[in-house]
Amino acid sequence: MTLAVLTVLPLAAACGTEQAHGGSVGAERSVTGIHWSVESVTVDGTTHQAPAGANVTIEDGKAAGNYGCNHFNAKVAFEDGALRLSDTTTTEMACEERPMAFERTLARTLAGSALKTDVTDHRLTLTTDDGDTVRLTEEPDAPLYGTTWDITSPSPTGKARLTFDKRTGKVTGSLGCNKVTATATVSAGHITLGAPATTRMVCDTSLMKTEKSLLGFFDGTVKYAIDHRSLTLTSENGKTAKATAER
Incomplete structure (x- = not known):
């Protein structure tokens, strides 16, 4: 195509x-x-x-x-x-x-x-x-909570994804190689992400590069915006991560 x-x-x-x-x-x-x-x-x-x-x-x-x-x-x-x-x-x-x-x-x-x-x-x-x-x-916007957000940037691999759980106050998913979990407190267009707990696998270079980039969004506060089925996270230093809602 x-x-x-x-x-x-x-x-x-x-x-x-x-x-x-x-x-x-x-x-x-x-x-x-x-x-x-x-x-x-x-x-x-x-x-x-x-x-x-x-x-x-x-x-x-x-x-x-x-x-x-x-x-x-x-x-x-x-x-x-x-x-x-x-x-x-x-x-x-x-x-x-x-x-x-x-x-x-x-x-x-x-x-x-x-x-x-x-x-x-x-x-x-x-x-x-x-x-x-x-x-x-x-068709309403996808909700932040309960949606599987497939990361499309940085360096989309098809394996990085995050899900926010309102009941537990946590975010879980994959960073491209390793699984991740952290606290996630949502307030007024911002998400405060706690220190990430991850598994310890080693993958190929491209996956580890994506993972390193995504880890930079944790242990701090990010802005978030949802546009229909797209989610954008912006870190305090201006870096962005984009994701789409899994269908």
Whole structure:
């Protein structure tokens, strides 16, 4: 699978401007700042189920997400209780036929016209002028506690992961080679990590390098931030570790 540079797709240009009151503002407030997972697209009466990972988030006049294979970005304008995407860019990865077929259907549906918005019980329905629909579900941020956080940086190895337990007040997991446990006190966007207790295995150089980097976050206080399914830890000296929630 290869990733090419961003290319511009010929989506419909936005027409009209966001209103200062009325349906446009209501539509914007009800859909922005939320991670929406795409469930399905219905075109000409046929429903196509979305592959895992298809999503969109709308914020600050922009949309970003994944069609099912490729990531995309676009401008968003709100008008009369509807939204319109324009100036879309997308990556150019090649996936299996099913997600690619869904991707083409979703991209055409989102680009075809203004999309009327309807939000009910944490579900969003976008409806085109022709009556085709895109159905989405609100997906909340992963919780800090109880989530297995797979470390992606520094030096991702696929083996470093951490889990925070509210009941015990501890963090446990693996640093890439050795298992680790420490106290973890969470307060106001910060986590105070105690001195780490680890096993004593010796692994190859890359794993030990990752482990050494991660040990630097213990026995001190780190800032933490969760953005949907991503966790960022920032140490007192400005170093960062990033992780994603295991699915």
